[in-house]
Amino acid sequence: MSDHIVPVRVYWSVFITLLVMTVVTTSIAYIDLGPFNLLVAMTIAVFKATLVVLFFMHIKYSxxxxxxxxxxxxxxxxxxxxxxxxxxxxxxxxxxxx
Amino acid sequence: MWTFLVTEIMFFGGMFMAYIAYRHAYPLAFAAASQKLNIILGAINTTVLICSSMTMAMAVHSAALGKKNLLILFLIATLLLGGVFLGIKGVEYHDKWVHHEVPGPNFEFEGADAQHAALYFSLYFGLTGLHASHMIIGAVILIILIVKASKNQFSAHWYTPVEMFGLYWHFVDIVWIFLFPLLYLIDPRK
Structure with a gap:
């Protein structure tokens, strides 16, 4: 396992970004964008998942x-x-x- | 641990594939049925789970620095947030039960395509149920970790179980990150 210790501020930035993205994706669900609703929702989900994998799960440092x-x-x-x-x-x- | 998580990707992936195939086949029934979900509770649960991922990341961080008390504190916080998530999920399941939205003999749906709305709810319960069972298993492991941590079994040199469980917990969070838009945000809210 990696012995790299990630600075706490990195966790905080990821955490805040994830919360903001949750608010964004929920708000957009109230606006009718036609087929783009799915595209926007999935883009945000992939972005959030990537952040979790890279930083919370330390893959960036693996x-x-x-x-x-x-x-x-x-x-x-x-x-x-x-x-x-x-x-x-x-x-x-x-x-x-x- | 990552090899296990890759098998988990496939485990959930099969159900996600079933969801994609049926949503493609019956988009209108799925859109109508998804309106029945409580988007606010779903968003709150997403937030709760993100918070629990944050406390879990901090628990691993504290373990790596050998800070035992902080480790126990963050593990307990993660456990509590996991409990809040399951509690809210229980409220949602209860709502579905009361409103006859559980597929089966008592299923009632006022839309045009009740049969395939039932299919949506079957997938909803299958996917969220599988996810919730992962959370329950996670909660049990968390309790074991808290006990072990309080017995000084982890140090800055060896905290592998905490780190491995952290990966598992974040994985369960990622599954929910995809479940939330796919189940709750299918159709623009009216």
Missing amino acids: TNLTKAIVISGFVFLLVMVFFTMCDLLTRNITAPGR
Whole structure:
């Protein structure tokens, strides 16, 4: 494990940013942006998750092996979503008899 | 520990995939059903969980510096915030129960597509239930850590259990960071 000690002010900045982002994403839910509601909500969620992984979970200060394991976890999640949606989105085109 | 968390990503990932597939298939029913959730309670719970992640990060920080009393204090704070989260979740579940929004024989929905609104609520209970069970397991481990810390079993040289549990707790926080917009913020509020 990394012996790097993260300064407390880094935790505080991350913490404040996470709280602000929660207020922002909740407020935007009251405004109708059409399809952009989903885009904005997910962008903010990914941003928050990245902050937690990098600083609270110390990945910014971890070894390359640990980083590779973390990235592989999320990459394979995206692989699953990508290929499942490739299937679901093209069924109407390829299903026989349609 | 990270290898375990990667398996957890896949564990939750399967349910997230089911959610994405069905939301894609029945967007209107999902949007209508999501209006039934209490966005304020959801936002409060997001805040509570972020606070508990902060106290957990401070607990690991205190452990690394060998500050035993601060470590115990922050672990207890994390446990209390986790309890608040589960309490609010319990209130929300109770609301769903009272309003016949739990899928099953007593399910009632006034929208156009009640069948698929029930599907949304099944996924809601599945995803938040899986998340809440992780919180309950986390709370049990927190109690064990508090006992061990008070018996001086951790030092600045060795606090691996605290650090590992911190990763677990932050992971559970990340799951909620995605659950909140996906379940509560689907459809603009009217």
